[in-house]
Amino acid sequence: MRVVVSEFMDETALTNFGDGYTVNYDPGLVDNPARLLEALSDADAIIVRNRTLVNVEFLNAAPKLKVVGRLGVGLDNIDLDACKERGVEVCPAVGANTLSVVEYVIGTAMALTRTAYASNDAMIAGEWPRGVLGNGGEVSGRTIGLFGFGGIAQAVAKHAISFGMSVAAFDPYLPKDHPAWEGIKNCTTDELLGLADILSLHVPLTKETADMIDAVAISKMKSGAVLINTARGGIVDENAVVAALKSGKLGGAALDVFAAEPLTAEAGAKFSDTPNLILTPHIAGVTFEGNTRVSFVTVENVMHVLNGG
Secondary structure, three states, X not given: OEEEEOOOOOHHHHHXXXXXXXXXXXXXXXXXXXXXXXXXXXXXXXXXXXXXXXXXXXXXXXXXXXXEEEOOOOOOOEOHHHHHHOOOEEEEOOOOOHHHHHHHHHHHHHHHHHOOOOOHHHHHOOOOOHHHHOOOOOOOOOEEEEEOOOHHHHHHHHHHXXXXXXXXXXXXXXXXXXXXXXXXXXXXXXXXXXXXXEEEEOOOOOOOOOOOEOHHHHHOOOOOEEEEEOOOHHHEOHHHXXXXXXXXXXXXXXXXXXXXXXXXXXXHHHHOOOOOEEEOOOOOOOOHHHHHHHHHHHHHXXXXXXOOO
């Protein structure tokens, strides 16, 4: 069995393939389409993250392909219909990086609410901005709003409650009698926007969710609210977020995903000189521990399919 890995993962997990498997681990393949298509010619399995496009051209180059292992849970880079038509199984690493995302959401929520962690330059210059930075807030007693209430959002809710936060959520696909709603305020979209002191996004990128957090949606949010996006970049109108941060309508924002990835200097220029903004390169779910879990789960998933499980 031949396995191709086109993006980075914990290499130690690959040793679990053992005898009978040949592994081509080459994280550079994602940036070299010609080499990637060539490598697929006799591949039984491919392991990808979110940048490798598993589309019809990809599948045409991989006639023996049986399974796509996804190092994560988002599937918008994979043509699921084309995979199903060809009998190619798609296996996301469900749950393996949940804690990493949860800690990112809670951590950035605390940092943006406290507004106390960008004073190095002033302190080194001999300033003492205690009067300004001492005015930051606490997350305890605030409401975190979760747009989407799947597994990761439910884990965020659990941790948020332990910090003394109230939780509200919107998810039209989760039945109202589902036990996950216990202790959570089930809201409409507009109710959630108006309630949330901190709004965290947990929905896939679809026609319905594209640009759903735009200037109109932001206008319905509390003045000074915090926005956190670890879902997909196209869900947020980035220009509207920048304008809201600069006007003070939003009190802070953490963006881990972007409409254009990787974020280029040209695309990133819009974020220059924007206050209380945290930008990270799609790593909310990527920690040392999370990467290890995701990698081992993905290898197990791929082996299960290849072994006829």
